[in-house]
Amino acid sequence: MSKIRVLQWGLGAMGGGMARLMLEKEGLEIVAAVDARPDFVGKDLGAVLEVGRTLGVTVTSDADSVLEKDKVDLVLLATTSWTKEQMPDLRKILNAGINCISIAEELAAPEAQNPDLAQELDDLAKRNGVSLLGTGVNPGFVLDLLVVALSGGCHSVERIEASRVNDLSPYGPTVMKTQGVGTTPEAFKKGVAEGSIVGHVGFPESIRMISDALGLGVDRIEETREPIISRTHRETRHVKVAPGMVAGCAHIGIGYRGAREVVKLIHPQQVRPELENQETGDYIHIYGKPEIHMAIKPEVAGGLATVGIAVNMIPHVVAATPGVKRMIDLPAPAALMGPTAYARRV
Numbered sequence: 001m002s003k004i005r006v007l008q009w010g011l012g013a014m015g016g017g018m019a020r021l022m023l024e025k026e027g028l029e030i031v032a033a034v035d036a037r038p039d040f041v042g043k044d045l046g047a048v049l050e051v052g053r054t055l056g057v058t059v060t061s062d063a064d065s066v067l068e069k070d071k072v073d074l075v076l077l078a079t080t081s082w083t084k085e086q087m088p089d090l091r092k093i094l095n096a097g098i099n100c101i102s103i104a105e106e107l108a109a110p111e112a113q114n115p116d117l118a119q120e121l122d123d124l125a126k127r128n129g130v131s132l133l134g135t136g137v138n139p140g141f142v143l144d145l146l147v148v149a150l151s152g153g154c155h156s157v158e159r160i161e162a163s164r165v166n167d168l169s170p171y172g173p174t175v176m177k178t179q180g181v182g183t184t185p186e187a188f189k190k191g192v193a194e195g196s197i198v199g200h201v202g203f204p205e206s207i208r209m210i211s212d213a214l215g216l217g218v219d220r221i222e223e224t225r226e227p228i229i230s231r232t233h234r235e236t237r238h239v240k241v242a243p244g245m246v247a248g249c250a251h252i253g254i255g256y257r258g259a260r261e262v263v264k265l266i267h268p269q270q271v272r273p274e275l276e277n278q279e280t281g282d283y284i285h286i287y288g289k290p291e292i293h294m295a296i297k298p299e300v301a302g303g304l305a306t307v308g309i310a311v312n313m314i315p316h317v318v319a320a321t322p323g324v325k326r327m328i329d330l331p332a333p334a335a336l337m338g339p340t341a342y343a344r345r346v
């Protein structure tokens with residue numbers, strides 16, 4: 001079996017984890033690595049990943065120098081959340097004739113918020129005979145693909161409600177800022193109005209995927225973001241929250257068909273939820289025939305699962321027909337545990 005040759009682009013918390021995981025996979029080989037960080041550039045990838053051995057791959061900030069389709073089968077892209085911001089890099093990858101998996105949240109269903117860019121990407125991918133997938137734990141798995149899969153035995157579905165209650169404590173300063181953690185309730189409201197506090201990125205993408213897969217006909221999506229105000233002192237490595245301050249963002253996205261609410265996704269994210277006896281978990285309720293209720297406690301670990309699903313989808317994306325793909329368009333993800341897992345897919 002020949003190995004799938006992967007270029008890891010972005011070596012931060014997620015991209016670094018993907019590279020480490022790929023080192024354990026017999027069917028995958030990291031052939032190049034790109035990151036803009038000056039302290040990474042020029043170093044051997046093994047040193048950047050701190051794996052205690054040399055890997056013979058030098059990290060570069062010059063993607064053009066390593067985007068060669070004869071040497072690379074797929075790029076794993078872990079740099080940003082936004083389609084628009086990722087476009088220059090995506091254009092380079094697709095024009096080089098190389099497949100790509102991105103964990104940018106908006107790319108999970110790029111047509112949801114950027115239909116023109118999604119069309120451009122689809123055209124580019126098809127013209128170059130390659131495929132592009134957006135995935136991750138959420139969007140990409142918990143609040144969309146799992147929902148879709150759970151409906152697989154239903155005769156009919158009237159309404160779906162799903163929630164992901166998670167702990168933001170492991171995350172860094174950027175996430176604290178975009179979730180409004182540590183601010184006053186007034187500053188939170190102002191941040192939401194100005195767009196600096198965004199909460200979760202991915203509801204339009206997840207709702208779009210669920211609606212398209214089941215044929216629910218969602219024609220309007222509304223989102224609300226409310227501050228989770230702490231009653232206790234909460235603290236992480238990056239933030240301190242006094243009682244009365246904001247510990248997180250309770251974000252809700254609702255998809256309507258006409259006046260009818262058909263998909264409701266609820267995602268309260270906060271630091272140290274256990275201090276107020278809030279258990280974490282993922283919950284999916286499908287109201288229809290039959291009614292289905294699923295609970296996963298605690299939550300599917302976000303960082304680990306994002307790294308896992310991006311790597312596990314590699315053979316599916318290499319084998320896919322050209323174009324932009326969403327998780328609902330490809331075969332089900334599964335852990336890559338041995339040769340048959342590759343052989344089945346490629």
Ligand code: NAD
Nearest residue numbers: 010011012013014035036037079080081136137138139306
């Ligand atoms: P991070 O900040 O730890 O790492 C990003 C890395 O990319 C950094 O090393 C940075 O130097 C590099 N980088 C950024 N832009 C670059 C460019 N154009 N060229 C080369 N290098 C570049 O972030 P992270 O925690 O690894 O997350 C990466 C992105 O993935 C974030 O936007 C995050 O929101 C998203 N994400 C999505 C999901 C999901 O479920 N879909 C889950 C986790 C993270």
